[in-house]
Amino acid sequence: MHPEPDLVTGDAVVLELRLAGLASRGLAFAIDVVIQLAVIVVGLLIVIWAGPQDGASASAILLSLLVLVRVGYPVLFETLTRGRTPGKAAFGLRVVRDDGGPIRFRHALTRGLAGAIVDFGPAFVWGAVALVVSLVSEKSKRVGDFLAGTVVVLEHAPKAVEPSITMPPPLAAWAAQLDLSGLTDDLALAIRQYLGRYQSLREEAREHLGYQLAQEVSARIGAPVPPGTPVWAYLMAVLAERRNRAARPQQW
Numbered sequence: 001m002h003p004e005p006d007l008v009t010g011d012a013v014v015l016e017l018r019l020a021g022l023a024s025r026g027l028a029f030a031i032d033v034v035i036q037l038a039v040i041v042v043g044l045l046i047v048i049w050a051g052p053q054d055g056a057s058a059s060a061i062l063l064s065l066l067v068l069v070r071v072g073y074p075v076l077f078e079t080l081t082r083g084r085t086p087g088k089a090a091f092g093l094r095v096v097r098d099d100g101g102p103i104r105f106r107h108a109l110t111r112g113l114a115g116a117i118v119d120f121g122p123a124f125v126w127g128a129v130a131l132v133v134s135l136v137s138e139k140s141k142r143v144g145d146f147l148a149g150t151v152v153v154l155e156h157a158p159k160a161v162e163p164s165i166t167m168p169p170p171l172a173a174w175a176a177q178l179d180l181s182g183l184t185d186d187l188a189l190a191i192r193q194y195l196g197r198y199q200s201l202r203e204e205a206r207e208h209l210g211y212q213l214a215q216e217v218s219a220r221i222g223a224p225v226p227p228g229t230p231v232w233a234y235l236m237a238v239l240a241e242r243r244n245r246a247a248r249p250q251q252w
Contacts, residue, residue: 019140020152022131024091031087036069043069071112078108083150092155095145107148114144163195167244171237174226180242182220188242191217191235198232210235 043065077085082102083095095103095111118129130142139151167175194213198206210231217238218224225234 018154020091020093020154022134022140024093024154025134025140025152028085028087028091028093031090032073032085035086036073039069039073040066067116070116073112074115075105075108075112078103078111079105083108088152093152094155095150095152098149098151103148103150107150110148111144111150114147115142118143163192163198165192165195165236165240165243167240168233168237171226171229171233175237175241178221178223178238178241180221180238180245182222183217183238183242184220187213187216187220188239191239195232195236195239207231 044062047061047065074085078095081089084093088094095107097103097107115130133142133146134140137146139145141151145151191213194209201209214225214231214234217235221238225231
């Protein structure tokens, strides 16, 4: 059984997502295959009914349809839904980047091409490459995932505890002098998520992520962590001061 490592977003926020297992991925893939086959059958009937009578032309159309469905289906859905085909959606799976962020067209295209050519290529090795590579991969990756820099995860993750944001008393006067105009909503959300998961994080992850967040906050507000202040208190003070200012009546 593969480990369930933490995934880290570009904002250095741990996403408590579990890696998808081979069974759920296989079932999701089966659903997608059934849908693709249905589309191909419908296309075949249309070609037979209204297509060209010339055998070579009809074969070319069918081959184009096969390639379009086999590659275009996953690319289209994974691009539009940020990582979910109908099969994956049915089992709560999603493709994400290695850093936990949402995939884009280039990731979906790389996975789609690799899937059609390598992972689920010729009929005599149909799915064998994907199965073998996934079994030896620590993150259950197939070739397409390695090439695209992606991983398939379960979306049903434990919810983070909403942190209680309070101003650490020793930092109140210091925080009141801060220029928080450079603190973005996304960064503030990253701090809140980090503080909400603070107690559940491993010590090394807690220190690493806290340091990364503190460095980014410091660069944006021009105020480093005061000497002797824990990183969590620094981040808490910044977030509390930002909230307090937002709650004050506007001065006209």
